[in-house]
Amino acid sequence: MRRWNGWGDDTVQYPLGARALAFLREAVGEATAPRDVSAADVLATIPPTRLSGLPGQELISIEEWPRLLHARGQSLADWVALRSGCIPAFPDGVAFPLTKSDVAYLLEYAEEIDARVIPYGGGTSVVGHITPEPGDRPVLTINMRRMNQLAQLDSISLLATFGAGVAGPELEAHLRARGFTLGHFPQSFEFSTLGGWVATRSSGQQSLGYGRIESLFAGGTLLAPAGEMRLPPFPASAAGPDLRQLVLGSEGRLGILTDATVRITPLPEHEEFQAIFFPDFVDATTAVRRIVQARLPLSLLRLSTPMETRTTLALAGHERLIGLLETMLGVRGVGDDKCMLLCGFTGPSAAVRDARHATIDTAREHGGVNAGRRFGEQWMEGRFRTPYLRNTLWDLGYAVDTLETATTWDRVPRMVDQIEAALYSAVPNGERIHVFTHLSHVYPQGASIYTTYLFRISTDPDGTLRRWEALKGAASRTIVREGGTISHQHGVGRDHAPYLEAEKGALGMAALAGVTTIFDPDGRMNPDVLLNDHWSVGGNR
Ligand SMILES: Cc1cc2nc3c(=O)[nH]c(=O)nc-3n(C[C@H](O)[C@H](O)[C@H](O)COP(=O)(O)OP(=O)(O)OC[C@H]3O[C@@H](n4cnc5c(N)ncnc54)[C@H](O)[C@@H]3O)c2cc1C
Structure with missing residues (x-):
């Protein structure tokens, strides 16, 4: 079952070994496990619904449990609210439409009773997209998950149309069974949905090869209070501004995307992941920029700073393997400031081989040492498991949050430094913070910068929230001041x-x-x- 106050399926655990625990204590200090409230305690605080004249229980549920499950997303502020039980507002009801007509009907119903409507996909938002605010109008959350069918697959034009509530694993299962892939793999893949990806301008981990959702989204249907807008899946068009761009990133403000047509790709003949280690971040960044500007057919380039590399290796387990790796790298001149670059090569076997050779050659010119496939494949296998670490950390007394931006290559090194410095300087007295960064998506013109920060949870939930607000505010102001976008992939939301x-x-x-x-x-x-x-x-x- 999905956790109501944390990440993912409650049968999946992410235990940490002794080395990892010692690393955390060293980084931010000994923590105390928080005293979280129980689901029963929170359920008891949910006020009666304000929805009236209900159209039928099979379409809208006013039960407390679904109202709790749809009250918050996955931001750190959401976690604090859920774990402390301080939740100022809940949806008054949650609708589960099956068809476009159901959605149209629900919008009419919302108009009749003057309700606010929150379109809801997988609820994986990390910037406060789906949180009801207190207010006089009732709130109806519309969960799209039952609209998850493959409606059409056109293998000639390489287009597939799905209900917008389809989640990552279902969508890929439909496509893979027929020899195709979308290639969109956000880390939230297990639970996030096609509609949510479009509405937030999401970016998958292999966007270098397959493209971000804005290049994968070919068209669809938007139902808005003012009417219906159909977006035909033209391969290209010069007929004025592209209305798909209005829907992409609309975050539920314009209406509900009921179906979406996506551009699919035949399954690649070959795919492999490699890790390359560099002696420092400056050399590594230059190598990555040169590789991406050479437009080699890669699907992934993900470069960690020295601190992120150290943290990843410390938390990964596999102590013997990592010991051997560090010895080998040390002999080759890659020491304490080492940076890990993960590379994904996807495509026809010959193209993969050529791209791998060209990448490794360029890396070598900047001191890069190829560590082979083992680390790359391990990252690939565990890539959707990493978010489960948030549950373990919280239970130990550590809060973790991430933030991200994108900027041009000339600004990348300074932006990384300035964001990290802003976080360090915003830590409240007597506390410590652990900060690390990677370049998560790269482009010929620049890169996205993805920073993770970890600090101790306060015994008082308001204290934790204040710590987070101070940190998030300092980093966001820095991003704006330094000329980055306020979000490369998470969207705008409230935060x-x-x-x-x-x-x-x-x-x-x-x-x-x-x-x-x-x-x-x-x-x-x-x-x-x-x-x-x-x-x-x-x-x-
Ligand atoms: C552990 C973790 C890892 C993540 N990794 C990534 C990542 O790698 N890349 C990335 O881009 N993001 C990532 N995210 C953020 C999040 O997963 C994305 O923003 C995702 O696109 C949200 O999809 P969802 O279906 O969960 O949408 P929700 O969270 O349910 O909703 C998000 C927004 O979309 C709107 N919306 C949802 N469905 C529809 C619809 N059918 N019509 C209209 N509006 C709709 C909602 O109203 C809301 O404003 C991550 C989040 C977590 C918690």
Whole structure:
């Protein structure tokens, strides 16, 4: 069963060994396991529903359990709320539509009772996309997970149409059974959905080869309070602005995506993952930039800073294997400041071989040492398991959060330094923080920067929240000041809304606000995300 107050399936554990525990104590200090509230305690706090004239229990549930499960996402603030039971608002009901007509009916019902509507995919948002705010209007969350069918697969044009509630494993299972893949693998793959990917402009780990969701999303259907918008899956079009770009990143504000057509790829003939270690981050960054600018057919380049490399190796287990690796690297001149680069090669066997040779040759020119497939394959096998570490850390008394941006190559090194410095300087007195970073997605023009920070949970949930707010605020202000985007892949939600104007400008914000008014004149659709109160029309009444 899926955990109600943590990550993932409750049968999956991520135990840490003695070396990992010692590493954490050394990094941020001894922690105390928090006293979390039970589900029964939280269920007892849920107020009666405000939904009236219910259309039928099979479409909308007003039971406490689904209302609790849909109250929060996966941000650190969400975890603090769930673990402490301090949840100021719950959805008044959760709908589970099966068809487009059900969705249309639910939107009509929401209009009749003047409810706010929160479209919901897998609930994996990490920036407060799906959290109901307290307010006078009732809140109806519409969970799209039952709309998960493969409607059509066109193997001639390489297009597949799915219900927007399809989650990663189901979508890939449908495609793989027919010899295809979408190639979209966000780390939340197990639970996140196609509709959620589109609505948040998600990026999968192998986007270097397959593209981000905005290049995979070919079209679909959006049901909005103002009507229906169909987006045909043209391969390309010069017919004015591309309306798909309005839906991509719309975060539920314009309406509900009921189905989506995606661009698929035949399963690759060959795929392999390798790890290369560099003596330092400057050399490694230059090598990665050169590799990506050579436009080799890679599907993944993921470069860790020395601190992230150290942390990954310390938490990974496999102590004997890592000992052997470190000895081998030491002999080859790769010491304490080593940086790990993971490379994915995907495609026809000959192209993979050529790309591997070219990558390793370029890496070698910058001191890179090829550690072979073992570490690459291990990363690949465990890549959806890593988020389970959050549960283990929390139970030990450690909170962990991530933040991300993207910027051009000339700014990458400074941005990494400045974000990390901002986090270190925002730590409250007497506390320590452990910060590490990787470049998660690279482009010929620049890279995304993905920083993880870990600190001790306070005995008082408000104290933990204040620590997080101070850290997140300092890092976000730094990203804006240094000219990065406020999000490369997680989206805007509530947490990033105050920073959006810095990159969109006043005219851009007014255009976005105007568009939401056309699709949703009453400000009914997820009114608390993307645009803050200043730009929201009809906002959080
Ligand atoms: C452990 C972990 C790892 C993650 N790794 C990645 C990663 O590698 N890459 C990445 O990009 N993100 C990642 N994320 C963030 C998150 O998974 C993405 O934002 C994902 O796209 C959200 O999909 P979802 O289906 O869970 O959407 P939800 O969280 O349910 O919703 C997100 C937003 O989309 C809207 N929405 C959902 N479905 C629809 C629909 N059918 N129509 C209209 N609006 C809709 C919601 O209203 C909301 O605003 C990660 C999150 C976690 C917790």
